[in-house]
Amino acid sequence: MIDLHYWPTPNGKKVTILLEELEIPYRIVPCHIGRGDQFEPEFLRISPNNRMPALVDHDPPGGGDPVSVFESGAIMMYLAEKHGRFLPADLRGRYEAIQWVMWQMANQGPKSGERGHFARAPESAGDLTYARRRFDDEVHRLYGVLNNRLYDRPYIAGEAYTIADMISYPWTVGWKQQGIDLDEFRYFKRWFEELSARPAVERGMAVTAGPAEDPASLTPEEQERRRKLLYNQRARPAPAA
Structure with a gap:
């Protein structure tokens, strides 16, 4: 099974289009980038650049531990190579x-x-x-x-x-x-x-990650928290030894 950590942006939809074209099962794991899910430690373990999408393949070629891939281009190359489609062999x-x-x-x-x-x-x-x-x-x-x-x-x-x-x-x-x-x-x-x-493109573009959020429902405190978290980001400190 493929887990796709996803939010419905153009970068996320690239991958859902390919998954729909491949007609393989996958599970959407919502990564709410407006709320700041991409900064959570468990997400950073698979996507150290704190950006979605990120993929975890629980059935990688050759078996063994799950394979995680971040960056949409790398994800698409991985899937195309694994399934032998949409990337020429020559x-x-x-x-x-x-x-x-x-x-x-x-x-x-x-x-x-x-x-x-x-x-x-x-x-x-x-x-x-x-x-x-x-x-x-x-x-x-x-x-x-x-x-x-x-x-x-x-x-x-x-x-x-x-x-x-x-x-x-x-x-x-x-x-x-x-x-x-x-x-x-x-x-x-x-x-x-x-x-x-293309039907698969239509399906891939339509993938959601849960109900839409009404910005008006956010408290002023939550709006300010998100502004501080999302804008003017600088380097994050390395974990303590």
Whole structure:
């Protein structure tokens, strides 16, 4: 059985899409990142960067103790390798896909996340004109990278649908909020519409982690606790010897 420590964000949904495509059983372990579950000691043992998702495989290849994996790209490569699907076996095809998994982890995800962060920042944060313009432009550039990649091939890694497609898709479903005009990127739009219609993608995107929380239900004290916990994080001290 697979345990997926999860919250329904784009990074979490990458993995649920793959799990649904693989049609294997898995269990969602909610990791409420707004509440701060990612800082709990038991979670940090499997995800030392205090970020979800994290995976624990209780039936790893070859048997033995459970295997834990953190970082969504590493999780997807692990699952694809274990089940022999969605990651080409030949050297060229394999690295065609892997380099785009790395592209997503290093570029699309972080830059889209920073764009969202600065777009939501309150005016009390000061003049954010430069930051907002920089990440607006960078997200637009990255849609262009995908569009140019897809103009002469059906999928990001070539002729086959792979984890490179699954890992990139969830960060594009918010294209409207990101200020993107899909008609400007017609090759990307074709790919996006095809993936959106896949039943496993629909199922993976719909995975939840329990009932939604009403922010208005939080006390002022809890709101302040979360602000201190989640924002302006610095290094955590190492455990005492």
